[in-house]
Amino acid sequence: MGFIQLLKSQFLCHLVICYVFLVSGLIINLLQVCTLPLWPINKQLARRINCRLGYSIASQMVALLEWWSGTECTLYTDPESYSLYGKENAIVVLNHNFEIDFLCGWTFCERFGVLGSSKVLAKKELAYVPLIGWMWYFMEIVFCKRKWEEDRRTVAKSLQNLRDYPENYWFLLHCEGTRFTEKKHQISMQVAESKGLPKLKYHLLPRTKGFCITVQNLRGTVTAVYDSTLNFRNNETPTLLGLLNGKKYHADLYVRRIPLESIPEDENECATWLHKLYQEKDQFQEQYYQTGRFPGTVVSPPRRPWTLLNWLFWACLLLYPLASLSARVICTGSSTTILSTVALCVTASVGVRWMIGQTEIKKGSSYGNKDVPVNNN
Numbered sequence: 001m002g003f004i005q006l007l008k009s010q011f012l013c014h015l016v017i018c019y020v021f022l023v024s025g026l027i028i029n030l031l032q033v034c035t036l037p038l039w040p041i042n043k044q045l046a047r048r049i050n051c052r053l054g055y056s057i058a059s060q061m062v063a064l065l066e067w068w069s070g071t072e073c074t075l076y077t078d079p080e081s082y083s084l085y086g087k088e089n090a091i092v093v094l095n096h097n098f099e100i101d102f103l104c105g106w107t108f109c110e111r112f113g114v115l116g117s118s119k120v121l122a123k124k125e126l127a128y129v130p131l132i133g134w135m136w137y138f139m140e141i142v143f144c145k146r147k148w149e150e151d152r153r154t155v156a157k158s159l160q161n162l163r164d165y166p167e168n169y170w171f172l173l174h175c176e177g178t179r180f181t182e183k184k185h186q187i188s189m190q191v192a193e194s195k196g197l198p199k200l201k202y203h204l205l206p207r208t209k210g211f212c213i214t215v216q217n218l219r220g221t222v223t224a225v226y227d228s229t230l231n232f233r234n235n236e237t238p239t240l241l242g243l244l245n246g247k248k249y250h251a252d253l254y255v256r257r258i259p260l261e262s263i264p265e266d267e268n269e270c271a272t273w274l275h276k277l278y279q280e281k282d283q284f285q286e287q288y289y290q291t292g293r294f295p296g297t298v299v300s301p302p303r304r305p306w307t308l309l310n311w312l313f314w315a316c317l318l319l320y321p322l323a324s325l326s327a328r329v330i331c332t333g334s335s336t337t338i339l340s341t342v343a344l345c346v347t348a349s350v351g352v353r354w355m356i357g358q359t360e361i362k363k364g365s366s367y368g369n370k371d372v373p374v375n376n377n
């Protein structure tokens, strides 16, 4: 292990990165709250400000992937579509197999200039994750309870709000609804069988309602679906803790641009269309496992300096007060002060560990894990 790699694995470095993330995140959340009075006066300005503020939090995590771990992100696509990325509103359909797939998504958003405005149909539980969940509230992220009786109304309403969004955005949909595990795969393939659908090898059966309602509500403002398939080289199983330890991964993403007009308006036809899309995605994954590459041309967009500059800005602002506070605590020699400081650090570390836990598949939800009564008629 080289010196730099050894340095990256040190707890003190992690403490510094997490401190900057936590304190800057809280400051940004506070600034977001301060924009509340602006919403009724100038909604579009409030949205633009929140895009910038959101960028300042999300880009720190992207910096962790791009600059700290040096993870490489390769894009396979056709050059004609490439010129449109970042210049139009799009719905992104992405497989959900990896703990950091959200972060790879963010990285591509960053490279095409839509990180601050990126959207997702996310499970409601994520709205309560400190900093990120709070930030998402102001970025008008669409939350669902994965209970269609409730979601059909609330999701449609949130989607309608996005129709006059002032910046180009990518709306991410993990149609599988949960992350891939062997058990969830087995169960979802029972459902596929009961519906007479072909089995998928690398994906769970997609849930079609969220996709259809999104297409229905965003038609006219979104121009394309980006069918995206992500995988990692050499069977890597990337984790957020791995990134924090400076581990470098190699992500490959295949993106196909599909004009929205080609997606059927009828709900049943739209659902059938999505099932067909997932059968094709499964074939792309098969090709990746056989050949180590996706179809299409490699046209990797380079990483940009902004994520690093944003992190350095916050580090410069926040590390000096931390250093002088630590010096004062040590100089006072008061055991109460030292013990309270240690207790604060431990609480913050536990908090961050809990947040990281939200990304771990082994701590994932039981959604899609329960045996479904199969109707064989």
Ligand SMILES: CCCCC/C=C\C/C=C\CCCCCCCC(=O)SCCNC(=O)CCNC(=O)[C@H](O)C(C)(C)COP(=O)(O)OP(=O)(O)OC[C@H]1O[C@@H](n2cnc3c(N)ncnc32)[C@H](O)[C@@H]1OP(=O)(O)O
Residues within 6 Å of the ligand: 092, 094, 102, 103, 104, 105, 106, 108, 109, 118, 119, 120, 121, 122, 123, 126, 144, 145, 146, 147, 148, 149, 151, 170, 171, 172, 173, 174, 175, 176, 177, 178, 187, 188, 191, 204, 205, 206, 207, 208, 209, 210, 211, 226, 228, 255, 368, 369, 372
């Ligand atoms: C280009 C690079 C990428 C760019 C990235 C861009 C932006 C980045 C932005 C942000 C990054 C941060 C990312 C954070 C990620 C967080 C993601 C999540 O939280 S995923 C979880 C939440 N999202 C979803 O669930 C979306 C998909 N789900 C749906 O669409 C659902 O339909 C629903 C709307 C949520 C409603 O769910 P519900 O369960 O109530 O209804 P369903 O219709 O799904 O269920 C009934 C239906 O399903 C059949 N069924 C039953 N069991 C199964 C099973 N195990 N598998 C499949 N299907 C099953 C059942 O028979 C019913 O079928 P039918 O309708 O035919 O009767």
Ligand SMILES: CCCCCCCCCCCCCCCCCC(=O)OC[C@@H](O)COP(=O)(O)O
Residues within 6 Å of the ligand: 017, 018, 021, 060, 061, 064, 099, 102, 123, 126, 129, 132, 174, 177, 178, 179, 352, 355, 356, 358, 359, 363, 364, 365, 366, 367
């Ligand atoms: C600079 C960086 C500092 C890093 C240290 C702090 C890290 C804190 C990170 C908090 C990240 C919280 C964002 C969570 C996004 C997780 C997205 C995700 O993958 O959710 C899972 C759901 O889709 C499905 O859930 P399951 O049904 O599979 O269960």
